[in-house]
Amino acid sequence: MKRIDIVRQLVADLLDDQQHFQRIETLLSAQRQAIISFTPSQLENHTEQLMQHYRQIHQHAQQRIRGLQQLSLSADTQGMRQLLEGLAPAAQQHLLKVWQDLPAQLQRCQQANSANQQLLEMQHSLFTECMPELDPSAWLYHPDSVG
Incomplete structure (x- = not known):
């Protein structure tokens, strides 16, 4: 693969990742609503x-490592920065x-994901307390206890 093709692919993957993270933020918000409204199909x-x-x-990260190595740059943040700083000024600033x-x-996504996880754990805890698995007759909302 030519150097220019590797650079183009790295730039395309970078822009794709930006869109992926934006979409992840949106999906995590929708996931939270699905958890709150208890709609398993939407959650799934x-x-x-x-x-x-x-x-x-993840695939882009692996490709980025390989691409930077093929360009004889360090496969880390510094290598990516060095690559971007070598681009034309118009593209360089934006990228x-x-x-x-x-x-x-990434941090916003991690925080939203953690909040969703806590919400799921709270729901699980509530269901576990209301419906113990060992003795269905002891369930708070057992059909036989209504009367």
Whole structure:
């Protein structure tokens, strides 16, 4: 693969990752609403979509490592920064901003994901307390206890 093709692919993946993180933020918000409204089908759908985005971001990270190595740059933040700083000024400024913004996007996604996890754990705890698994007759809302 030619150097220019590697650079183009790295830039395209970077821009794709930015969009993936934006979509992940939106999906995590929708996932939260599905948790709150207890709509398992929506929750499953959002989770499946999230996993697709996570896989794509992971694939891009692996490609980025290989691409930077092929360009004889360090396969880390510094190598990516060095690559972007070598681009034409018009593209350089925008792409450096995108690269610098990714950690903040990642952090927002991690925080939203943690909040969703806590909400799921709280729901699980509530259901466990209301419906113990060992003795169905002791369930708070057991059909035989209504009367």
